[in-house]
Amino acid sequence: MMKHADVKKLTYVSAVATLGAVGLMVASIVFPKPALLVFAMSVGQGLGTLSLATYLLAIALDLQSGGGLIERVEEDVGEIKSDTAHE
């Protein structure tokens, strides 16, 4: 069964990969040189597609293993901690 930490790791990997893919696509728009255009339209878009697939996989696995129950508990714990601190 997928652990909560693995879901977070997958989301993190997906976020970093998307940042790289978007960076490549922006570079090809700002500096439209032949090699950069081809690179952005192949590697950049491929990386973007893979990272979206990774994120969707992370969400699917998260839903399968409790549907975000852990997050809600984490949020509640956070709220309780802050309430205690105020008191």
Add this chain to the structure above:
Amino acid sequence: MPQIDSIEDLLKLAALTAAAVSAAIIVWYLVRRPPLGRLTKALLFLGLGVMPLGVALTGNIAGYEYTLKRPFCGSCHVMGAYVRDAEDPKSKSLAAIHSRNNRFGGESCYTCHADYQMFGAVTTKLNGLKHLYFYVTEYANTGPDGEGGPTIHLYKPYSNKTCMTCHSTGAPRWSGVEEHQAMLDDIRKNETSCVTCHTEVHPTALAHRAKAEKAEEKRP
């Protein structure tokens, strides 16, 4: 505020805006590392899915539009002499005369060298990939205008169909030329090429330069 003069500019602006939104969401997530609640998941879906897709789509179209323009063709140094001649207001070469046309002058390379058939744009762009391969493998370390590299040539004989996209061969001024009348059928059937008589297409082309000819002779 950037000036927007064309659809290409508008698409570029849309792509850059989508990229900025996507990057902002991703950086926020990476810095703050919030719990993966519903709101975070929805925001990340926007930043990792919807916005990058927007960048890819609009960026693709803007990129494609730019690849039709002469500066793009001239961005490889081997095309320098061709582009300089095309942009020379005093030049009387066919390339320069066509490049001065207001309707398509800015895209003269593509207009004259594209395949005008079904999926022509696709085959033209695939040939563009071939150009890039040859550029990297054969012309990367050549002289300022590609001197020292192999002579540039077309992949297939130049088709009259491209000329006939504009020159219909039916206009009175064109038909008034005696040679055109004599070869009308051959021209229309592509049996006699337009460039057989109209030879001054790219007079400064690499093949016409002495250094290139010498380099070509030395090749095994």
